Amino acid sequence: MTDTATFPDLNGASVFITGGGSGIGAALTEGFLRQGAKVAFVGRSDASAFVDQMETQTGNRPLFIRCDITNVSALRTAIDQAAQTHGPITALVNNAANDQRHATLEVEEEFWDWAQAINLKAYFFACQAVLPGMQAAGGGAIVNFTSISYMMGNSGYPAYTxxxxxxxxxxxxxxxxxxxxxxxxxxxxxxxxxxEKQLDKWATPDALAAHLERQCLKDHLSPQDIVASALFLASASSRMITGQTLVVDGGVVVTG
Incomplete structure (x- = not known):
């Protein structure tokens, strides 16, 4: 991970991240650990090796709780466990999502419900679970990961957008x-x-070239490009910013 800004108020903060063991989520976990935060994260796959790796690399061991966030009861239990271990959660990062491609005319009700459960419903109930603790603590920060896909009017995954x-x-x-x-x-x-998921599934040379052409900045985005913005939104440095959507896309949607 490259150097990033330091946010002193995140040192010792209790942070909860969904999907924090892979992809952007893994970079977020590392980023908050390097700030000195007490990080708990959930994921469906075993992340024991990643936890050990993070402790070795950062000197700060995260708490991993295996959980399918579409199971609201399990998600609430995981959040309670994190709060009991690290203290009331004052920064929630709703990151877990699934952008599985699908065609409108082929979508069944079961798939639609699953897509909303992981990409929207879990976000609401994670927020609901941490809010009382934030109220009692006198404040907190929630960062909900969305995507520019709906802003672009992309096809190919309407339930996701x-x-x-x-x-x-x-x-x-x-x-x-x-x-x-x-x-x-x-x-x-x-x-x-x-x-890695994007590179494996959809990042063909033609698709990458076409997308880069739409960006103002002619560099592809990496997970680290997202971490600094998440740290900023979770920290007191953004204390008077709320209700906003911060776009980090190299200049695609904000310029038309």
Whole structure:
């Protein structure tokens, strides 16, 4: 990981990350650990090796709780466990998502419900679970990961883009409702970040070239490009920013 800014208030903060063991989530876990935060994260796959790796590399061991976030009861239990271990969660990063490709005319009700469960429903209930602790602590920060895909009007995954759009509505409503408690709620919308999954499944030379042509900045995004923005939104450096969506895409959607 390259050097990034230091946010002193994150040192010792109790942070909870969904999907924190792979892709952008793994980079987020490392980024918060390097700030000195007490990080707990959930994922469906065993992350024991990653936990050991992070302790070796950062000197700070995260708490991994195996959990399918579409199981709301299990998600609530994981959040409770993290709070009991690290203290009340004051920074929630809703990162886990699934952008599986699908055609509108082939979508069945079961798939639709699953897509909303992982990409929208889990975000709401994770927020609900941490909010009382943030209220009691006198404030906190929530970062909801969305995507530029719905802003671009992309086809090929309508259930996913619908959830993305919904996350922005959720972010604004929660920011208004819990602002008096000094809880800040923002969304972070990455562009096409070249994780291993993206490189394996969809990042063909032609697709990469076409997307880069749309960017103002002619460099592909890596997970590390997203970490600094998430740290900023979770820290007191952004204390008067709430209800916003920060786009990190190299200049695709913000310029038309």
């Amino acid at each position: 619908t959830a993305n759009a919904g996350l922005n509505g959720l972010t604004r409503s929660l920011a208004r409702e819990f602002g008096p408690d000094r809880v800040r709620v923002n969304a972070l919308a990455p562009g096409w970040v070249l994780t």
